[in-house]
Amino acid sequence: MQKGWGHSYQGSYSRRLCHAHIHLDKCFLLNNDGSHNCCRDFAEALKSLQRPKPFPSDLTDLYNRGKRLVIESIQCGVTAMRAHVEWTRRRCTEGVQAVGSAPYVEPSIAQAKRNIDLILDTAHENKLHADFHLDYNLDPTAEPLIWYLLAQLRSRINSGRWADGAHVCVGHATRLSLFSAEEWTRFRMAVEDAENQNSLPITLPGPPRATLDVPGLAREHRVKVGMAVNNVENAFTPQGTIDPLALCPMGVAVFQDGTKRGCQTLVEAVTITARKAIAARGPASLFPAKGDAADFVLLHENDSLYSAALNPSYTRTVIKDGEIVATRRADKWIRLVAQQ
Template sequence: MMLSINHARLANDSVLYHIECKNGRISSIQPEETTNLAADVVADGGIVLPSLCHSHIHLDKCFILDRCQLVTGDFSEALKVTNQAKAAFEPSDLYKRGHKLIRDSVECGVTSMRAFVEVDRAVGFSCVEQGVQLATNFRDVCDVQLAAFAQEPLFDDTESVDPGENYSLLVRALETHDLQVVGSAPYVEPTLAQAKLNIGLILNLALKHRCHVDFHLDYNLDPTSEPLIFNVIEQARQLSWPPALKITVGHATRLQLFTPEEWKELTSAMGSLPITFVGLPQSDMYMMGRGDSPLGAPRGTLHIPQIAAQHNIQIAMAVNNVQNAFTPQGSVDPLSLCTFGVALFQTATPNDLKTLLRAVTLTSKEAIGETEAYKDLTLSVGDPANLVVLHGTPTTQLAVLNPGYVRTTIRAGRVVAYRHNSVWIASN
C-alpha cells in the first residue's frame, strides 16, 4: 500500500518535502522542489512527526468525574469515590467510555498506548474483558497494549503474610486473557514490608508470563519515605531480569527530592536494566503537595528536561487519567502536556522543547517496549510509517508551544484519522 504526503516539513528543517510510505514504512523523502507529484495528504506546510504514544493511560476509569462527589480532592478521597463508581461499572459503560478514549486519542495523533485495566474483587475481570474487546476492534487503527493493573492492595491487612483475593484475581487474569503487561501500586499496601512483597510478586508474575512490568511507584513528596525504586532494582537484579521485558515506573514524584548524589546513585544502580520512568504532570500537580503547613507543601512532578540534561535519563510523559477524581482536568492530547510543561518546567530552549516532544513520542514508545524504533524526531527513510501530521504547524517549537488542532494520523502507512475545524465569524 502506498501513501504520499506533500507540502510537509520535518523536525528542525524549513524545507518542504514530499514523503512517500510503502508497506508500512517511509520509502522516500525528497525536497518538494525536485518533484511535481500529487499526494494523498497535503500537510499545508506543517510538520510531520513520529506518532504520539500514551505510555500510561487508564482505560476503565476515564470520563467518570460526574459520578464522583469531590470534597477534599485528596488521594484517599479519589480512591474512595472511584471505588464507589467502579462498583457500578457495566460492560456497555466500560466499552463506551474506553471507545471514546481511544477514538479521541487517535484523532490527536496517537497510534499506540499502554492502557491500564483494573483487576480486583470489586470489578473482577470486567475491565479486562472490555479492554480486550476494544484492543481487538481497534487493532488496525491503534496498538492498544493492555496492562492488568492492581490499584488495590494485594495484601488484605497489616498482619497478612500471604497475598489475598486481589492477587489471586490478577494471576487468573494473566492466565486467561491476552495481556501484555502486569502492574501494581505498591504504595497502597498497608505496610512498607508488604509494598516490597508486592513488588516481588509482580516481578515474578511478569517473568512467568513474559510480560512487561508497570509500577505506580514512589507517589509522594515525603523526604522521610524510602524510595522504593531501589527495591525494584534490587529485586530485578536478583531475578536476572531479561532486557526484552521493560520495567516502567510511573509518577515517581519522590525522586524529584533527590540530591545530585542520589541521582548518581540511581543511575549507577540501574545500570543496563530496561527501566524507563514516566512523568504524569497533570495528575502529579493536581494530587501532590497537599500539606497542612500555612503556605502549603510544594507541588512536584519529575522535571523531565532537567533530568535529561543533568543525568542523561530520558523520561516519558503521559496523560494518565482523563476526567476522574485523580485528574479532573486536561484532555487526551499528549501534546497538551508539552505546552503545560513549558510553564511547569520554566523552559522554552530548543533542546528542552525537543526533550518534551520526545517524551510523548519516542521516549513513550520506548517505555512501552515498542521494538520498531525511530532514529530521531526527524524522520528518515526506513522509519515506521506511524506518523502525525500537524497541518499548518511548521516547527517543532510551535508543535510544543501551540500545536495546531488540524491533524492527520497515519498508522502503518494508512490514514486512520483526520481532524479538522470549521471556522465562522460574524462580520461588521
C-alpha cells in the same frame, strides 16, 4: 519535524505519539453518577475511586467510555498505548502484555516489597513486562522503593530469572522529585548496571502534588523521563485533554524551560521516550530516516518542532503504516461587518 510534505501539505509532523500510562476503565467518570465529582485533593480523589464499585458496573457504559478514549486518542495521533485496567484475578489472560500494581497503597513497607516481588515473579513466569505505580508520596522520611525494585531487577537479570526483552516501567514516583544530585547519579548508574535501558515514565499530576523536572533531568543527569496523560475526566484529573502533546506546553510552564532543547526533550517524552518505556516498537529519533515506517501525525498549523511543543496544532492527520487512519479538523469563521 520539518516543513512540507508532498506538494499539498504545509505544517510539521510528530513521530508516533504514545500513551505510556493511561487508565481505560476510569475515564470520563465526572458526573456519571452522584459519586464522581471533582475532589479537593489527592486523598479525597483516592478515597472516591476506592469505594466499593467505584465506577458503573454496566459493561456497556464501561465499553463506551473506553471506546471513546481510544477513538479520541487515535484522532490526536496516538498509535501506541499502555492502557491500565484493574482486575482481582492474578491469572494472566491472552492479549495481556504487562502486569503491574500500586505498591504504595500497601499498609507497610514490607508488604509493598512483597507486592513488588509478586509482580516481578508473575512477569517472569508469563514473559510479560512489569509496570508499577511506585513511590507516590512527598515524604522525605519514606524509603524510596525504587532502590528495592532496581536491586531486585539486577538480581533477577544476573540469576536468569528475567525474560529477555522484558521492560520495567515506573509511573508517578513523586518521591523521586526530592532526590539530590548524588541520588540521581546513583539511580542512573543502578539502571545502567542492571542493563535495563528502559526510561522512567511519570505522569504530570499538577499542584499541589509534585513532578520530576523532565528537561532538567535529561540535561543534567542524562535521565530520560516519559510523560503520560494518566487519568481523563475523573476525580484524579478532572481537567485537560486526551492529547499527549498538550503536556508539552504545560511542561514548558511547570519546568520553566522554553528553550529549543527543552522543548525537544518534552516532545520526545510523549513520543520516542514514552514508547521505549512500554517497549513499543519505534524509531530512536524524532527525525525520519530512510527505511523508517510511515507512522506519524501531521500537525497542520505548526511549522516546527518548537512551535508544536509550545502550541500544538488541533488540526491533524494521522498516518499508520503509510495509510491515513484518522483526521481532526476545526471549522473557523468570523462575522465581518460591512463598513458604512
